Amino acid sequence: MDRVETARTDAGRGPLLQARGIDKFFGPVHALKHVDFEVREGEIVALIGDNGAGKSTFINVLTGVLPHDGGEIVFDGRPVRLASPQEARRLGIETVYQDLAVAPHLDAVANIFLGREYRLPGPLGGLGFLDRRRMRRETEEQLARLRVRVPDLGRRLVTLSGGQRQGVAVARAVMWASKVVIMDEPTAALGVAQTAMVLDLMRQVRDNGVPVVFISHNMPHVFEVADRIVVLRLGEVVQELDPRRATIDDAVSAMTGSIRSVAAKGGHGGR
Amino acid sequence: MAGEPLDAISGLAPEPTVRPGVLARLSGSFTLLILAGVVLVFSAINGGRFFNPANFQNIAVDAAQLLLLTVGVTFVIITAGIDLSVGSVLILSAVVAAKVMVRYAGEPAEVQAYQFPNQGTAIPLGLAAGVATGLTCGLANGLLITRLKMPSFIVTLGTLGIALGLAQLLSGGVNVPNVPPAVQQEIGLRELIAFEVGGQRLRLTPPVLIAFVVAVLAAVALNRTRFGRYTYAVGSNAAAARRVGIDVDRHLVKVYGLSGLLAGVAGGFDLLRFGTASVGSHQSDNLAAISAAVIGGTSLFGGLGTIGGSVIGAFIPAALRTGLVISRVQPFWQNVAIGAVLILAVFLDQRRRRVEERM
Numbered sequence: 001m002d003r004v005e006t007a008r009t010d011a012g013r014g015p016l017l018q019a020r021g022i023d024k025f026f027g028p029v030h031a032l033k034h035v036d037f038e039v040r041e042g043e044i045v046a047l048i049g050d051n052g053a054g055k056s057t058f059i060n061v062l063t064g065v066l067p068h069d070g071g072e073i074v075f076d077g078r079p080v081r082l083a084s085p086q087e088a089r090r091l092g093i094e095t096v097y098q099d100l101a102v103a104p105h106l107d108a109v110a111n112i113f114l115g116r117e118y119r120l121p122g123p124l125g126g127l128g129f130l131d132r133r134r135m136r137r138e139t140e141e142q143l144a145r146l147r148v149r150v151p152d153l154g155r156r157l158v159t160l161s162g163g164q165r166q167g168v169a170v171a172r173a174v175m176w177a178s179k180v181v182i183m184d185e186p187t188a189a190l191g192v193a194q195t196a197m198v199l200d201l202m203r204q205v206r207d208n209g210v211p212v213v214f215i216s217h218n219m220p221h222v223f224e225v226a227d228r229i230v231v232l233r234l235g236e237v238v239q240e241l242d243p244r245r246a247t248i249d250d251a252v253s254a255m256t257g258s259i260r261s262v263a264a265k266g267g268h269g270g271r
Numbered sequence: 272m273a274g275e276p277l278d279a280i281s282g283l284a285p286e287p288t289v290r291p292g293v294l295a296r297l298s299g300s301f302t303l304l305i306l307a308g309v310v311l312v313f314s315a316i317n318g319g320r321f322f323n324p325a326n327f328q329n330i331a332v333d334a335a336q337l338l339l340l341t342v343g344v345t346f347v348i349i350t351a352g353i354d355l356s357v358g359s360v361l362i363l364s365a366v367v368a369a370k371v372m373v374r375y376a377g378e379p380a381e382v383q384a385y386q387f388p389n390q391g392t393a394i395p396l397g398l399a400a401g402v403a404t405g406l407t408c409g410l411a412n413g414l415l416i417t418r419l420k421m422p423s424f425i426v427t428l429g430t431l432g433i434a435l436g437l438a439q440l441l442s443g444g445v446n447v448p449n450v451p452p453a454v455q456q457e458i459g460l461r462e463l464i465a466f467e468v469g470g471q472r473l474r475l476t477p478p479v480l481i482a483f484v485v486a487v488l489a490a491v492a493l494n495r496t497r498f499g500r501y502t503y504a505v506g507s508n509a510a511a512a513r514r515v516g517i518d519v520d521r522h523l524v525k526v527y528g529l530s531g532l533l534a535g536v537a538g539g540f541d542l543l544r545f546g547t548a549s550v551g552s553h554q555s556d557n558l559a560a561i562s563a564a565v566i567g568g569t570s571l572f573g574g575l576g577t578i579g580g581s582v583i584g585a586f587i588p589a590a591l592r593t594g595l596v597i598s599r600v601q602p603f604w605q606n607v608a609i610g611a612v613l614i615l616a617v618f619l620d621q622r623r624r625r626v627e628e629r630m
Contacts, residue, residue, distance in 0.1 A: 065514075086516040101514045103507035105574030106500070114504055115515030117497050128496035 015040050016076060016211060017062070017093065017180050023070030024057055024235075031057050033235045034071065039180055044202055044212045046222040046243075049232035050255050055215050056098065058232065059184050062213075063095045064088040076179075092179030096169050096186050104158045104165070109139045111157065112172045142175045146204070163194040170198055174205050181205055182213040187221050199225050217255075219248045231255055301619055302567050302583045305612055309587060313594030321597050324468045332544070334589035335482035336361075339537040340560035341567075341585040342489045342578060343409075343530030348564055349493075350526050351506040351573025352416070352423035357534040358556035359434035360408040364538025365548035366438045368401030369447035372542070376451050387451040394454050398542070402535040408434055409531015413524030423527075431557065438550055446547045459543030478540050485533065490578035502526060506573025559588060562609060566616040570624075587612065
């Protein structure tokens with residue numbers, strides 16, 4: 001697992017993942033209206049918006065959960081079709097879903113390797129026998145590299161708290177992501193300490209060369225870590241903000257519609 | 272960022288660790304306690320008449336068939352499904368096996384005269400046909416559940432009726448006559464290993480050996496292979512399993528197929544033990560198997576369960592039945608006892624879960 005290292009060698013700060021003019025309809029509802037969005041090397045880009053703004057729909061399109069009706073997704077310079085979450089993952093895009101896609105009756109190692117289990121070498125592996133020792137060792141190594149400490153990898157997640165489970169979900173995404181990590185409201189269910197941990201982890205992932213997309217409607221969290229903020233309102237990108245210059249009030253008024261869609265289109269796509 | 276290790280799981284403040292209470296810890300070994308209690312009580316009442324090797328051998332023979340059904344049903348329940356059809360599938364498989372044996376053991380006139388010139392091929396063919404019947408029924412269950420997106424309860428309730436009806440149609444509702452007795456004498460009762468214990472001759476017969484091997488293989492598959500891991504994952508959170516790329520539908524078809532396959536093998540046991548396919552019995556075997564799995568700690572909500580627990584759960588009815596007969600109590604009390612144990616088992620399981628999963 002040297003994906004993070006490979007990613008780091010990709011110099012330049014061009015867009016790694018681009019959504020161009022994405023349209024999405026649910027029946028007669030125009031849920032996403034020609035959304036342009038890009039993820040650049042070495043950044044944490046926040047996607048914010050009120051409930052119903054289309055954040056989750058857009059993320060589902062970006063990660064292959066939902067098909068889109070118009071526009072294209074460009075990854076590493078070439079157009080890609082993401083027909084399933086697995087295809088997104090194959091490209092190195094990992095997602096922490098809002099609804100915590102973990103299996104609570106399995107332990108942390110089993111969850112981290114779920115769907116990509118190592119099998120024993122030789123005929124036993126052919127029969128489906130798992131290489132549990134190797135999975136455990138690699139989990140320990142990777143978590144140590146990421147400076148994530150897990151008290152007991154062998155404990156089933158049902159016996160952990162919500163915040164602890166979130167930790168496993170985040171660790172899984174971070175461990176496997178080689179290109180992009182997408183986090184859909186990762187701090188929504190967390191206490192103060194765990195939120196600080198997740199925000200730190202985001203910075204660290206970015207510093208390791210993997211850009212992060214951070215979906216949230218918690219403004220203080222967004223302004224604490226984001227390098228760039230994209231505001232979505234009623235299915236449209238209405239503004240892009242620089243958190244060093246903009247204020248939380250600016251973001252809120254963009255989210256709630258005090259500012260009409262003007263800045264976004266023109267100011268977009270600049271390298 | 273700081274060089275301090277991040278504490279992803281426990282955050283910066285240590286979370287309280289959960290300590291299960293006495294009751295919760297008790298229920299972990301609850302099944303074993305029940306079985307031990309049953310053995311103890313009957314041994315106390317009957318002494319050596321219950322507590323002797325020959326009787327335990329009888330219990331093992333008695334439990335072998337239910338054990339197969341219970342193992343299959345355990346996999347299904349761990350995926351958060353249910354298979355109500357196993358008893359009927361057992362009957363259908365037994366009837367098909369018997370019919371095939373009768374058909375191919377010799378000319379109709381020969382079979383009528385109780386002559387079976389071709390029984391050497393007819394018997395294995397019949398047993399294989401029974402197993403294939405079970406597998407087919409199981410796969411049909413799985414396909415119907417996943418393709419039609421219907422609850423397993425309804426689908427297997429439907430196939431319960433279909434399989435039973437087909438078995439009755441095939442057999443005319445009576446035990447299939449003229450099955451070559453060799454299937455019972457030469458295979459079912461064959462002594463694989465025999466030894467003397469305290470003046471009693473103990474025999475290991477094929478059904479007991481098969482049930483034992485199946486249970487061991489199932490336990491290994493559930494704990495050590497990807498198949499087992501996916502079984503737990505699907506039952507624990509099917510949506511999460513799907514998102515990580517597990518083909519949940521395909522896995523479910525395999526699991527229901529396995530349950531049907533084992534019911535087919537159990538159908539063969541009818542012939543091995545009794546020399547005929549008994550159409551009248553087994554109609555509550557599905558509930559017996561589900562009870563055994565649940566008493567053994569398998570959760571109907573999915574994601575939880577062990578083969579070891581199911582094996583013990585399957586032994587409890589057999590031990591009760593034998594014990595009641597030896598104690599000259601009406602064996603019908605067995606149903607009363609099993610029902611009470613089932614309710615107690617699920618109650619303790621819920622208590623345990625509530626303690627364990629508080630967040």
